[in-house]
Amino acid sequence: MREVGIVGVGHTKFGRWNGSFLDQAATAAVEALRDAGVDLAAGKAHIDQVFLASMGVGQVNKISGAASALVDTINLRPAMAETVENGPASGASAVKLAYMAIASGMADTVLVVGAEQMRILTGWESTDFVATMSHPDAEYPYGLTLPSFAGMFTRLYMEKYGLTETDLAIVSVKNHENAMHNPCAHIRLVPSLHAITEDEDADVINPYVADPIRVYSTCPMSDGAAALVLTALDTGREFAHKPVRIAGIGQATDTHVVAERPDPLDLFAVRESARKAYEMAGMGPEDIDVAELHDAFQILEIVESEEVGFFPRGEGAKAAREGRTRVDGDKPINTSGGLKAKGHPVGATGVSQVVEIVRQLRGEAEGRQVKDAQTGLTTNFGGFGNNVVSIILTTKEEG
Amino acid sequence: MALIDKMEEQLRPPEEFVNVEYPAKYITLATGEKMVIRQISREECPIALEAVKPLMDVERDFYDIVAVRMYAEILGYMRYRVKDEYVFLGTINGEIVGIVNGRSVNAQLGMSYHTIAIRQGLRLGAQLFAAKMEYHFDFLNQDEVLIVAESPNGFKRWMIEYELESRPEVWHELGGVPTYVLTRALWEKHKPVKCTGRRPVPEELLAANIPARLPGAYAQKK
Amino acid sequence: MMELYAYRCDACGELHHPRHFVCRKCGNTEFTEEVLNGKVRVLSWTKVYNLPEGYMQPYLCFAIVKFEDSGLIVSVQINDDKPYIGQEADAAVGVVKEAIGKDFYGFIVEPIAV
Known part of the structure; x- marks a missing residue:
């Protein structure tokens, strides 16, 4: 199979985008193309394929066939183009499809863009929009949302492993601190651990969203776009950056109905996607220097850090308490600020995670750089774990 | 107080139902910063007016309509043209981060006017709104407060x-909804x-918040 | 009174809720409906304050419950402000979402007084 690497990255400032969906997507796309040193003049870009990842471009922005519009506005015609919708895992799915397109020989160079505009909706409209990824009969009509599942999951995990609300807050504060060094992050403030947990005012200023999950242990609604240029490593084409190689990709699905899982605390698809990615890369958790894990809720960062093999079952929170997941720890997680503080424009998130790892592996993560980072992992979590994609990137040579 | 001529005296409403001052309090926000919420007198209204002015042309989230109306209401209070109105400032280290106002209709009934959070992301609006409800029920001892919303966020x-x-x-005085x-x-x-x-606000903290300063930046303007 | 169903595979007897097109155990596609009701036990719960569009209330409580008879596990609304793990409830059916002309029925379990 052909080897594939990433030679260009682009990323808008997450938060609120005061413009059109296409402008936001195009901004990230052009930044990635320029970062790769691609000539944007007509016919000179030589981009064979574009994948646009978005969960809501059809539903929220009412744009169908958005990839065709994107290709045209950024002058990449006649490149092949598709829009990819796979819930919050749309971004990593698009990276996977780009990998498949290149590895198969159908394309040499592919642009992947993830983009979402959630803040044009009111809070309850966006809550509804995100909830549409739950089961259409057994979950969505009940008013069940992603925070609902995360709340019930957290309660069980607390019962079984003794996790506390403070453990969730510790992970949150770490990610907010990291985001202060990421100019693209949505939230630029650092909560005080005392203020959001123990202070007399804490219950009111950090209220429950889905008991036992509070505002400061869940991600915000964000607009945002991120983009990547992927290329085959065997073409001899020169780019402005040395490629960061995609060493492995794994994806797995789980029951769509959360209640149907034999063990309600088992995030099988996370574990399986990581296992497949490790297997493809010929690596293991011990090889990972830095990871971006899908922390739509802080509980997910903790449990994913266990499921991808960094820490034993039930010990993710302990590792976070000990500082092992901080930028200077032995398993740094969410150096970008994570979904918690960088923001979570759903369809863009998987692409954004890869952008952060590329920056880390290039040594460009100023202020949050993990020393000597050579290999990184991303885990992009769709639904409540019903469709998960993990990607391993490395600057190490193959074999 | 300046001498008031007979005509002006005729024009001013009598003050009857906001006869208790709202005792200042402070709240520890998520960042650990302390926001002081306190009632202001007419002398401090000019800076409150200046603070809402920049939001008058922000269409998004109905900031414009809320800012324009609040401006008129604070001006009305300052120049004695609204009966029984009150204005609270939320400040952090003296910087104005939010403003709320309302009035008393009679001894039993309050009326909420507007809530503006200038600094975003810390749920200040919710705290300021709660403070004025606290004023109506726990200090003015009223039975009910009339409320309308002008934005979906407010409604929620x-x-x-x-x-x-x-x-x-x-019918609410703001009309509309x-x-x-x-x-x-x-x-x-x-x-x-x-x-x-919490009350009372420690002297040092209160001193750091008086006089109030204009906001440094408006994220809404970006 | 509205009733909700479990779907028993005609070939192997595996019970499903909600309906699956293909039996998750044996691959058969024929099922027989059985009324799903009776006593349930709360496995986990949450009280949710940020409800999606269409729910005009400040919060709702949800639970994942297990049917005592069939062992089926489903997500439900629970009519209690402070549920607890292990709580017993009756699997009542009611309108879980109101929409003009098409109310949606689902489980709103009623705690059994202890």
Whole structure:
């Protein structure tokens, strides 16, 4: 199979985008193309394929066939183009499809863009929009949302492993601190651990969203776009950056109905996607220097850090308490600020995670750089774990 | 006080139902910063007016309509043209981060005017709104407060989260949307999770917040 | 009174809720409906304050419950402000979402007084 690497990255400032969906997507796309040193003049870009990842471009922005519009506005015609919708895992799915397109020989160079505009909706409209990824009969009509599942999951995990609300807050504060060094992050403030947990005012200023999950242990609604240029490593084409190689990709699905899982605390698809990615890369958790894990809720960062093999079952929170997941720890997680503080424009998130790892592996993560980072992992979590994609990137040579 | 001529005297409404001052309080925000909420007198209105002015042309989230109306209301209070109005400032280290106002209709009935959070992301609006409800129920001892919303966010925050009673047959002075009512029973039900803060404000903290300063930046303007 | 169903595979007897097109155990596609009701036990719960569009209330409580008879596990609304793990409830059916002309029925379990 052909080897594939990433030679260009682009990323808008997450938060609120005061413009059109296409402008936001195009901004990230052009930044990635320029970062790769691609000539944007007509016919000179030589981009064979574009994948646009978005969960809501059809539903929220009412744009169908958005990839065709994107290709045209950024002058990449006649490149092949598709829009990819796979819930919050749309971004990593698009990276996977780009990998498949290149590895198969159908394309040499592919642009992947993830983009979402959630803040044009009111809070309850966006809550509804995100909830549409739950089961259409057994979950969505009940008013069940992603925070609902995360709340019930957290309660069980607390019962079984003794996790506390403070453990969730510790992970949150770490990610907010990291985001202060990421100019693209949505939230630029650092909560005080005392203020959001123990202070007399804490219950009111950090209220429950889905008991036992509070505002400061869940991600915000964000607009945002991120983009990547992927290329085959065997073409001899020169780019402005040395490629960061995609060493492995794994994806797995789980029951769509959360209640149907034999063990309600088992995030099988996370574990399986990581296992497949490790297997493809010929690596293991011990090889990972830095990871971006899908922390739509802080509980997910903790449990994913266990499921991808960094820490034993039930010990993710302990590792976070000990500082092992901080930028200077032995398993740094969410150096970008994570979904918690960088923001979570759903369809863009998987692409954004890869952008952060590329920056880390290039040594460009100023202020949050993990020393000597050579290999990184991303885990992009769709639904409540019903469709998960993990990607391993490395600057190490193959074999 | 300046001498008031007879005509001006005729024009000023009597003050009857805001006869208790709201005692200042402070709240520790998520960042650990302390927000002081206090009632202001007419002398401090000019800076409150300046603080809302930049939001008058921000269409998004109805900041424009809220800012324009609040400007008129504060001006009306300052120049004695609204009866029984009050204005609270929320400040952090003296910087104005939010403003709320309202008035008393009579001894039993309050009327909420507007809530503006200038600094975003810390749920200040919710705290300021709760403070004025606290004023009506716990200090003015009123039975009900009339409330309308001008934005979907306001509707969600007040009408739904406080489970306000719909009372469309009563006309709110702001007009427009139908009136909702916060009753004492609803206030007592929701107060524990909506209203917080401590009194008295330590002297040093209060001193750091008076006089109030204009906001440094408006994220809404970007 | 509205009733909700479990779907028993005609070939192997495996019970499903909600309906699956293909039996998750044996691959058969024929099922027989059985009324799903009776006593349930709360496995986990949450009280949710940020409800999606269409729910005009400040919060709702949800639970994942297990049917005592069939062992089926489903997500439900629970009519209690402070549920607890292990709580017993009756699997009542009611309108879980109101929409003009098409109310949606689902489980709103009623706690059994202890």
